[in-house]
Amino acid sequence: MNYADLFRATLPETVLELTALVVLAVDLGFLRKAALRRRHLAATVIGIAGCGAALWAVAIAPALTVGGQVQETLLAAGGAAGVAQCGLLVLTALTLLPLLGTKFTRNPGEYVAVALMAAAGALIVAAAQDLLVIFVGLELLSLCLYVLTAFAKRSGNSAEAAVKYYLFGGMSAAFLLFGFSYLYGITGSTSLSTIVQFLQTQNDLGVPLVGIAFVMIAAGLGFKVAAVPFHFWAPDAYEGAPAPVAAFIASVSKVASFALLISIGAALLPRVGFSGTILHSPWTLILIFLAVASMIVGNLAALAQISVRRLIAYSAIAHAGYMLLGLAFFSGDRSSQAVLYYILTYGLTIVGAFIVVGWVEYATGSDTLDAFLGLYKRNPLLAASLLVFFLSLAGIPPLIGFWAKFNLFAAVLSADAGVVPFSLVALAIAFSAVSLYYYLQVLKRVWVMPAVDEHPIWMHPVALATTVVIALAVIVLGCFPTLVQAWIARFY
Amino acid sequence: MLAFAIYISFAGALVSALLPREKSALARWLALVVALAGLAIAIAGYVAGAGQGRVVLTDAAWIPSMGIRYLLAADGISRVLVLLTGIAAVAGVLFSWNIEVRTNQFFAFYLALIGGVYGVFLSFDFFLLFVFYEIAIVPKYFLIAIWGSTRREYGAMKLALYSFVGSSMVLIGLLAAYTVSGSHSTGLVDLAHAGLPTSFQMWCFPLVFVGFGILAGLWPFHTWAPTGHVAAPTAASMLLAGVVMKLGAYGCLRVAMGVFPHGLDSWGFSLLGLGSWRDVFALLAVIGIAYATLVALAQNDFKFVIGYSSVSHMGLVLLGLMTLNQIGLDGAVLQMFSHGVLAGLLFAIVGRVVYDRTHTRQFADLEKMHLARRLPFAAWAFVVAGAASMGLPGFSGFVAELQIVVGAWQARPWWAIITGVGLILAVAYIWRALQKAFFTDALPTAHELESEHAHNFDAITWPEVAGVALLGLSSLTVGLYPRILLDQIEPAIRAFLAGGLQ
Numbered sequence: 001m002n003y004a005d006l007f008r009a010t011l012p013e014t015v016l017e018l019t020a021l022v023v024l025a026v027d028l029g030f031l032r033k034a035a036l037r038r039r040h041l042a043a044t045v046i047g048i049a050g051c052g053a054a055l056w057a058v059a060i061a062p063a064l065t066v067g068g069q070v071q072e073t074l075l076a077a078g079g080a081a082g083v084a085q086c087g088l089l090v091l092t093a094l095t096l097l098p099l100l101g102t103k104f105t106r107n108p109g110e111y112v113a114v115a116l117m118a119a120a121g122a123l124i125v126a127a128a129q130d131l132l133v134i135f136v137g138l139e140l141l142s143l144c145l146y147v148l149t150a151f152a153k154r155s156g157n158s159a160e161a162a163v164k165y166y167l168f169g170g171m172s173a174a175f176l177l178f179g180f181s182y183l184y185g186i187t188g189s190t191s192l193s194t195i196v197q198f199l200q201t202q203n204d205l206g207v208p209l210v211g212i213a214f215v216m217i218a219a220g221l222g223f224k225v226a227a228v229p230f231h232f233w234a235p236d237a238y239e240g241a242p243a244p245v246a247a248f249i250a251s252v253s254k255v256a257s258f259a260l261l262i263s264i265g266a267a268l269l270p271r272v273g274f275s276g277t278i279l280h281s282p283w284t285l286i287l288i289f290l291a292v293a294s295m296i297v298g299n300l301a302a303l304a305q306i307s308v309r310r311l312i313a314y315s316a317i318a319h320a321g322y323m324l325l326g327l328a329f330f331s332g333d334r335s336s337q338a339v340l341y342y343i344l345t346y347g348l349t350i351v352g353a354f355i356v357v358g359w360v361e362y363a364t365g366s367d368t369l370d371a372f373l374g375l376y377k378r379n380p381l382l383a384a385s386l387l388v389f390f391l392s393l394a395g396i397p398p399l400i401g402f403w404a405k406f407n408l409f410a411a412v413l414s415a416d417a418g419v420v421p422f423s424l425v426a427l428a429i430a431f432s433a434v435s436l437y438y439y440l441q442v443l444k445r446v447w448v449m450p451a452v453d454e455h456p457i458w459m460h461p462v463a464l465a466t467t468v469v470i471a472l473a474v475i476v477l478g479c480f481p482t483l484v485q486a487w488i489a490r491f492y
Numbered sequence: 493m494l495a496f497a498i499y500i501s502f503a504g505a506l507v508s509a510l511l512p513r514e515k516s517a518l519a520r521w522l523a524l525v526v527a528l529a530g531l532a533i534a535i536a537g538y539v540a541g542a543g544q545g546r547v548v549l550t551d552a553a554w555i556p557s558m559g560i561r562y563l564l565a566a567d568g569i570s571r572v573l574v575l576l577t578g579i580a581a582v583a584g585v586l587f588s589w590n591i592e593v594r595t596n597q598f599f600a601f602y603l604a605l606i607g608g609v610y611g612v613f614l615s616f617d618f619f620l621l622f623v624f625y626e627i628a629i630v631p632k633y634f635l636i637a638i639w640g641s642t643r644r645e646y647g648a649m650k651l652a653l654y655s656f657v658g659s660s661m662v663l664i665g666l667l668a669a670y671t672v673s674g675s676h677s678t679g680l681v682d683l684a685h686a687g688l689p690t691s692f693q694m695w696c697f698p699l700v701f702v703g704f705g706i707l708a709g710l711w712p713f714h715t716w717a718p719t720g721h722v723a724a725p726t727a728a729s730m731l732l733a734g735v736v737m738k739l740g741a742y743g744c745l746r747v748a749m750g751v752f753p754h755g756l757d758s759w760g761f762s763l764l765g766l767g768s769w770r771d772v773f774a775l776l777a778v779i780g781i782a783y784a785t786l787v788a789l790a791q792n793d794f795k796f797v798i799g800y801s802s803v804s805h806m807g808l809v810l811l812g813l814m815t816l817n818q819i820g821l822d823g824a825v826l827q828m829f830s831h832g833v834l835a836g837l838l839f840a841i842v843g844r845v846v847y848d849r850t851h852t853r854q855f856a857d858l859e860k861m862h863l864a865r866r867l868p869f870a871a872w873a874f875v876v877a878g879a880a881s882m883g884l885p886g887f888s889g890f891v892a893e894l895q896i897v898v899g900a901w902q903a904r905p906w907w908a909i910i911t912g913v914g915l916i917l918a919v920a921y922i923w924r925a926l927q928k929a930f931f932t933d934a935l936p937t938a939h940e941l942e943s944e945h946a947h948n949f950d951a952i953t954w955p956e957v958a959g960v961a962l963l964g965l966s967s968l969t970v971g972l973y974p975r976i977l978l979d980q981i982e983p984a985i986r987a988f989l990a991g992g993l994q
């Protein structure tokens with residue numbers, strides 16, 4: 001490895017960081033006296049251009065290895081990592097767009113710069129194959145997210161959410177590092193594949209230290225994906241953060257974390273593959289526990305929410321549970337494609353949902369269920385888009401969420417068609433029937449109940465266009481699921 | 493060609509949703525034209541399909557990596573039910589002519605529902621069938637919740653959740669069948685020929701049967717039906733009872749019985765006299781017939797009477813399915829058509845012709861209104877519909893019920909006996925409703941006559957006459973000349989039974 005290799009392998013991250021600097025320079029240098037609207041526009045346009053350039057860089061960046069050895073990979077290229085990176089950049093761009101027209105910050109330059117740095121961290125996490133690189137990426141991502149959460153400086157909620165997020169995040173990072181240190185202590189390596197190889201040759205399934213390390217790592221990553229019982233930060237962060245940031249946390253950060261879980265699952269594959277009985281693999285057991293707990297707690301807690309953002313947060317926990325099920329019964333490429341399909345389409349839908357929620361909140365000053373009363377009269381396009389997003393999240397065909405669920409559960413059963421995975425899939429499907437109830441609680445207010453206030457809700461045309469385009473994508477990609485599927489398969 | 497019934501309905505829904513909000517007349521005419529086009533396609537497809545077995549309409553790879561195909565086909569059963577959907581759709585539009593609130597949205601949801609129903613009846617791929625089946629759930633919710641009456645939000649939510657729970661059970665069955673058969677295909681024929689193990693079919697059959705059965709009003713999962721029907725606007729209750737409940741029964745027949753035929757085999761032991769799932773579901777169907785009839789007899793709300801009569805008649809369909817003989821299954825399919833038309837007619841009279849004028853459905857209030865004199869059209873239409881519904885010879889109900897009872901007698905005589913008692917009681921509740929609502933004995937007092945002159949009911953409009961005529965004549969035609977449908981149903985059922993239920 002020399003610096004030229006390093007530069008080429010980290011080209012996407014470098015592009016993002018450079019763009020962040022450019023945004024800062026332009027905003028603080030040339031546009032210091034310009035109107036806020038122009039600064040917003042400039043920052044958004046440059047940020048999106050940076051995402052586009054990084055997308056191009058992802059396509060040409062090679063893997064980063066130590067001495068050209070495959071088992072000493074630091075950053076993977078192509079495969080699951082490639083899909084996740086492309087998805088991350090598209091989602092980042094989509095979460096930057098709704099910045100136009102919002103007023104939560106007067107520092108658009110800083111906002112876009114920090115968001116781009118977070119995206120760079122996410123790119124590293126998605127591709128990392130080495131414990132240290134993973135940790136560096138996660139910390140970069142997390143620190144930026146804390147800052148972004150607190151970005152609405154005049155809002156107490158925003159600050160409170162950031163503090164909670166930060167405290168939980170710091171603790172979970174400690175757990176993660178603790179787990180990593182055990183793995184390093186046992187195996188003497190930080191490379192995922194070397195660690196797994198070592199554990200296999202030692203055949204030391206009974207060693208409790210490995211189990212402890214796995215539990216610690218699961219705690220750290222469970223925090224990132226908001227799996228029960230590490231989910232307490234999520235409702236507060238989703239509720240308090242500015243809407244574009246909440247969208248960012250719900251989509252980009254989730255995609256990166258699940259891509260990491262896929263890397264770990266793929267590395268562990270020879271060991272806890274689908275042929276072995278699950279009772280012998282602590283990692284699978286831990287994931288099953290997290291998945292079941294998340295599905296149950298997420299769906300049941302969402303039933304009781306009156307804040308739509310908290311409702312989305314709890315439903316996000318439930319969706320994480322479904323995906324963890326796909327990771328618990330992991331069979332290689334089939335599973336990894338199914339999980340990626342799920343998380344990317346979920347991310348797309350949730351970005352759309354948060355744009356709508358953000359604008360309704362901006363117009364009514366509240367995100368309670370009653371703020372959505374009569375939305376169909378106040379802004380029909382917004383109401384129709386929300387209908388599409390929530391029905392997709394509930395898994396109603398022909399929207400994309402249904403196909404993602406079907407694909408994921410079919411992948412679980414193709415990995416292992418035993419009684420345990422089958423009952424878990426049945427449980428997941430039963431809980432998605434529960435989820436329809438709370439999604440309909442929102443849609444009922446949007447479409448059915450009479451409006452209290454009939455003034456139209458104005459929305460920035462770009463944000464509106466983004467929402468409508470995402471809604472159309474959710475419908476079209478749901479009718480033709482092979483489009484995304486074939487695109488993902490191209491990377492493998 | 494039949495496939496265009498699906499596309500034209502969805503296209504109509506889209507166009508209707510995009511119409512300007514204030515142009516309600518335009519939305520109405522658009523919906524009528526679309527529904528008529530659907531009916532024309534259904535009739536043409538029905539005539540063209542005479543003497544043919546299963547005809548593949550469209551077959552394209554949809555999701556090749558998982559072996560899921562976009563496979564539309566039609567056999568005699570499908571063609572009959574598509575015809576029913578066409579008739580019910582046109583009648584529903586005619587009886588919604590007075591919807592003035594958010595008209596374009598009403599017809600958008602309405603046509604989306606119709607499109608989904610057409611799709612279910614024409615799908616021969618389990619996955620595709622499931623997609624259409626779920627598409628039909630959401631419009632139902634909004635139709636009831638927005639345009640409904642009595643406790644509409646409760647009724648709508650209950651219906652949506654019951655439907656979704658049922659379809660979740662079907663989805664579990666779909667995933668299980670797909671995995672166990674080796675993940676090659678979700679085609680109904682492929683799955684039926686995949687040699688699914690009997691032990692697997694033994695638990696998957698009841699799962700899928702109950703999943704679809706919930707929507708077919710299978711006792712004791714029927715409770716969504718009366719509340720949903722009562723809450724729904726007229727056109728929605730016509731469609732709910734007329735075609736949506738048929739989706740459930742059709743799923744039971746085509747998917748549960750067609751893909752998992754060995755689920756009906758004997759268990760090899762007997763528990764309380766029940767020796768197979770067939771006995772269990774037949775028992776539930778028989779209980780449903782008797783129970784719903786008795787409950788209908790005790791209702792004070794006119795619409796609840798019709799709601800429970802629907803549950804009772806759908807029990808007949810499910811009993812017909814469980815006879816597993818030619819005549820019983822013929823009767824079941826014919827009863828689907830017959831009940832679809834007659835339930836539509838009854839709900840139309842109660843919900844549109846009567847309720848929209850009297851603004852009450854309580855018998856106690858209706859008794860004071862002397863409707864036989866003031867709304868003679870409604871009274872005589874209800875006499876005809878009621879007679880047809882109680883199974884008077886000359887109407888479609890008679891032929892269908894006779895076949896089911898004969899089939900039940902051949903299978904287990906005691907099923908036929910209880911059903912027979914239920915059918916006699918059906919006469920009683922129709923009679924009671926007829927008398928209480930229209931032909932009361934009490935003479936009007938002078939005060940009542942005065943107020944009658946003060947509040948004249950609106951005149952009967954042409955869409956109502958046309959709708960009643962369409963539905964009544966359909967039932968009469970089938971009753972007088974049942975071969976018009978049976979010629980297509982019989983070969984399809986014979987093939988279904990001969991192929992080990994596929």
